[in-house]
Amino acid sequence: MNMTHLGEVADAISKSDYFVALTGAGISKESNVPTFRGEDGLWRQYNAMELATPSAFAKNPSLVWEWYAWRQKLIGECEPNPAHKTLALWEQRGILKSLITQNVDGLHIRAGSKDVLEVHGDLWTVKCIACDHRERLQIAAVGIPSCPKCNNHLRPDVVWFGESLNPEIMKKVYAQLEQADTCMVIGTSALVQPAASFPLIVKRHSGIVIEINLEETVLTPVVDFHISGKAGEILPELDELLNKFR
Ligand code: OAD
Numbered sequence: 485m486n487m488t489h490l491g492e493v494a495d496a497i498s499k500s501d502y503f504v505a506l507t508g509a510g511i512s513k514e515s516n517v518p519t520f521r522g523e524d525g526l527w528r529q530y531n532a533m534e535l536a537t538p539s540a541f542a543k544n545p546s547l548v549w550e551w552y553a554w555r556q557k558l559i560g561e562c563e564p565n566p567a568h569k570t571l572a573l574w575e576q577r578g579i580l581k582s583l584i585t586q587n588v589d590g591l592h593i594r595a596g597s598k599d600v601l602e603v604h605g606d607l608w609t610v611k612c613i614a615c616d617h618r619e620r621l622q623i624a625a626v627g628i629p630s631c632p633k634c635n636n637h638l639r640p641d642v643v644w645f646g647e648s649l650n651p652e653i654m655k656k657v658y659a660q661l662e663q664a665d666t667c668m669v670i671g672t673s674a675l676v677q678p679a680a681s682f683p684l685i686v687k688r689h690s691g692i693v694i695e696i697n698l699e700e701t702v703l704t705p706v707v708d709f710h711i712s713g714k715a716g717e718i719l720p721e722l723d724e725l726l727n728k729f730r
Pocket of ligand 1: 507508509510511513514519520521522525586587588604642643644645670671672673674675676696697698699701713714715716
């Protein structure tokens, strides 16, 4: 990708009326958070069916919590990178209207984004498997945390395989996508539904889709712009170009 092409993307963003972004694990890669499917991706080393399903939790809650506590600790030591920070800045300046993320790492919020639609949940929020208790942990879990109300097991409030997404969040997500005329898709393999189809909703009403990824994905053939590179480098470059339009 040369500067002319990046310039075209900045031009499209500056002309947009309703610009939204969808992020995946790749945006946090430069913060040292492991992705799921790439080289050294989590699902290459660990079996998702033994760690991220309701039946895995019912069968072996200690193992599932051991894995989630390890991730909480690992991510707790990571910092937001320039890609997260640029999106936060764009929200502040009113350029970005909505930020939808598949990530559970909380790095967008730590970078300063205020309004984040976390479609796969949040790694530090836990909920009771039996009652309506929900809370946010301040530090990584130790053992299997139990519910202060009913003493049943607490589980991570993330979406596991085979579970549906939170209907209230999804309603907001679809409302944003219906309004969007430009959508930037950053660091996702676009293999997990329904998030993988979000950009197609924008395309369906003739919106522009911009993809930033190190690799081509299943979305690449349908996007208007594919920018090949690291999100942490491309987003600040785009920001510099956008500043020239201001
Ligand atoms: P994946 O691990 O499937 O894909 C990460 C994508 O990021 C790949 O396409 C990489 O090429 C790209 N990438 C890596 N480093 C990058 C960088 N520095 N800049 C730009 N792109 C980069 O992650 P997701 O698509 O987010 O679900 O995975 C979707 C869902 O699958 C996750 O939310 C998770 C997982 O199971 C839950 O936790 C519920």
